[in-house]
Amino acid sequence: MFEAILMRINRRNVESELERWPKRMASSSFEQSSDYVFDNTAAITRLTETGLSQADIDAVETGKDVQPDNRSESLYGIVIRMIMLGLNNETIITHLTNKDNYLGRVALSRRNNNISSARQWLWSQVVSKAQQVAAKQTRDIHDSFDYIDESAEEKTSKPNQYVLTNAVIQKLGEDNLVFANGSFWRWDAEYGVWASVSDQSVKQIIQTVIPKLQITKSIVDNVLSVTKTMVHKEKHRFNQLNDGINTLNGTIRFIDNRWILTPHEKTEYRTSVIPVEYDPTAEAPRCMQFEREVFRDDPDIDDKIFLLRQAMGYTLLSSTPYPSFFIFEGSGANGKSVCLDLIRALCGTENVSAVQMNQMANRFQRAQMNGKLANLVSELPEGGRLPDAEIKSDSSGELTTVENKGRDPFEIIPFYTMFFATNHLPHTRDLSPALQRRARIIRFNRTFSSGEQDPHLIEKLKGELPGILNQALEALKHLFTDGAFVEPQSSKDAKKDWLLQSDQVTQFVNESCVLNVDGRVSVDTLYRTYRMWATDSGFKSLVTKKTFTQRLVISGVGSTKSGSVRYYSGVQIDPGDLLDDDDDDDFIDDESFT
Incomplete structure (x- = not known):
């Protein structure tokens, strides 16, 4: 099991190291590295034969999931994992100074594409320092390995929470757990969907990893916290590849004017699947x-x-x-x-x-x-x-x-x-x-x-x-x-x-007004008439005087001013709807109607 966990050290395991890397680069805590000298050890020519995860291989070769402004940090993390896998220096340096590899161009760009200078920079500034970090992590794994060995007797020293977290992730499978938008999400391969998982469910998984320990709330909570950090995806968005419809037996896609069933894809990060199997022959x-x-x-x-x-x-x-x-x-x-x-x-x-x-x-x-x-x-x-x-x-x-x-x-x-x-x-x-x-x-x-x-x-x-x-x-x-x-x-x-029903003003004009090029009515009088009409008609939300005017303009009504009085032109109140002079003045002056 130790070897499996050693292989499982992945990009998330070194996040804390990456955060401190810029300072450590200049820190005296690192031993000074000598010039790199080729030791005649042959490099493994294919990354697929190195034991690196597919995610790391993709990052090295194509830059998949690598942010342009974080290339150096990604490079450093992958070097640590290559060292933990036991790869020799020549394999690491050869692939990470290869101009055809996305991350290989990091060192080359720092040394004006001079391959010899780039190899020396990669050794002195990255590989030699990563070796010290990897050595410390290896010691931590050896110190804590007994705590995840189901056959071991219970120990008295404190287990290493990073190692326990790696065991949790290993149990779930490669890249099958993500913490994003404040929640855990777990890949369900059976249904082809990423499902939200509660903290409590993850805690249950944590406990199954160390069954013979006397589990304490503190240990479980600490491992849960570390797990969130290790599988965290900042500003991650699900459902970005939004073509097609996810069904129980695959994703249906519209290709060449017809529907085609394709396999579920974990990397599409779909969070929904309809509870139906696609059968093109089915009827209803x-x-x-x-x-x-x-x-x-x-x-x-x-x-x-x-x-x-x-x-x-x-x-x-x-x-x-x-x-x-x-x-x-x-x-x-x-x-x-x-x-x-x-x-x-x-x-x-x-x-x-x-x-x-x-x-x-x-x-x-x-x-x-x-x-x-x-x-x-x-x-x-x-x-x-x-x-x-x-x-x-x-x-x-x-x-x-x-x-x-x-x-x-x-x-x-x-x-x-x-x-x-x-x-x-x-x-x-x-x-x-x-x-x-x-x-x-x-x-x-x-x-x-x-x-x-x-x-x-x-x-x-x-x-x-x-x-x-x-x-x-x-x-x-x-x-x-x-x-x-x-x-x-x-x-x-x-x-x-x-x-028409939603446009109260148009209804009011149709029912209570006459459009007439010679017509004229004061703004206050017409708005007051509208308010009374709208209330009698059962409208609960009435428009403001400003909106009332804007809607009238759309209907072809203009506006003029005579002295201090503003008028609407081209409209007049239907004689049957004229208000009496003794109508409630308080209604007119209510400030809520303006």
């Missing part, structure tokens, strides 16, 4: 029946079914190429709740959040949507207002900062798709084209009687998930090729109605 007859039942009486039934399928396919992506959010609108018992349940089943419960729209600006609540495929809101309060800013930014995948309670804030790129199911369309203060482009409204017009309802429907549909996935993939394929969602006529009409 009961789901097809359900869709036609829901939209039975609609003239654009085929387009509505296709948009619903596109929505389901789109939410499976861990990217946001076509910024959108969906509103399922209609009175009860019409199928929209079943559709949300079906989306939840297809995505997987663990990949779905349910943050309510009045909580979407809360940084703690927003953290719940990190890594989710969908956010499902099953019912909106009447008169509720959309979180316009969050919808626009999140549906576009804009970088945002969130926070888990008791932990440091961190940045995420959201990719969830937002779904609202409601009996009443929500209000919005943002009537910009950007929000309008994102809105996809599907009206559910049919009401199912109690005799028509199937209480076991969702379970039947769950049995057809592979076929439902195929339907969603086919619709998603058309989204990719067409570059836009299909828009049924009923959805266009619903969006117009929704925007």
Whole structure:
């Protein structure tokens, strides 16, 4: 086991040394190294034959995962690990002064590409000093080895926490544990996903590494702390390679206008996998029946079914190429709740959040949507207002900062798709084209009687998930090729109605005013009339006088001034809505209305 742990010393094991390296380079604590003299020991010509991990080989040859401003530190850490593996000096120096290797160019660049000078610099400034660090680590391993030997008797001296940590990492496998964004993440090869792991679970693993010791809380906590440091990835982002859909038996990718199943890749750092195996031959007859039942009486039934399928396919992506959010609108018992349940089943419960729209600006609540495929809101309060800013930014995948309670804030790129199911369309203060482009409204017009309802429907549909996935993939394929969602006529009409309903000023002008080139009315009088109209109409959130004026200008209304009085021109109040002179003056003067 000792040899295995010795081989397992990796880049994370020398982080503390790397932090001190710049000072140690100039420190007298290092013995002065003499000039390097070739000792006729042959170098191992292929790095793959040296015992280095694939991650280290990639770093040396291509610079993978090496930050440009940390090349020297990476070089130093790899030299230590090469020494710990027992590689001779000529092997180390040959590969790390090879101009074809990414890290080989560090020494060369410091010595103007003079190979002889570069070899001497690498020996004196890196290798000889790394040997002393490696020697100390080797002594530490020998001193503590008995504490991870299951056959050894219990010892009385303190075990080395770094060695125990390496044993924990070895037990989990090469690069299978990451600490990022305040949490542990562990690679699950069976499902092809990185799963969040609690500190308690890691502590349990720590205890299995040293079963015959009298475990103390202090030892376990210390090893846990060191483990966090050793596997920490600063500002690491998961799901960066966001093409394709992760399923139980592989990742489906859209290549050459068709879906292809590819193996799971650990280095893609995906945190979600849908609970479905991809079977291109699967069908979903009961789901097809359900869709036609829901939209039975609609003239654009085929387009509505296709948009619903596109929505389901789109939410499976861990990217946001076509910024959108969906509103399922209609009175009860019409199928929209079943559709949300079906989306939840297809995505997987663990990949779905349910943050309510009045909580979407809360940084703690927003953290719940990190890594989710969908956010499902099953019912909106009447008169509720959309979180316009969050919808626009999140549906576009804009970088945002969130926070888990008791932990440091961190940045995420959201990719969830937002779904609202409601009996009443929500209000919005943002009537910009950007929000309008994102809105996809599907009206559910049919009401199912109690005799028509199937209480076991969702379970039947769950049995057809592979076929439902195929339907969603086919619709998603058309989204990719067409570059836009299909828009049924009923959805266009619903969006117009929704925007008109949200635009109080336009409604007010249509109902209580007359547009007339010769018309004129004072700003205070017209705004006062609007306030009374809006209150009587049941609006809870009224626009300010500034916004009121901006909306009127869009409608073609101008403004003039006569003396100290400001007027709107080109509009007049409908005679039937004129206010009496003795209307409540306190209402007019209320400062909250300005």
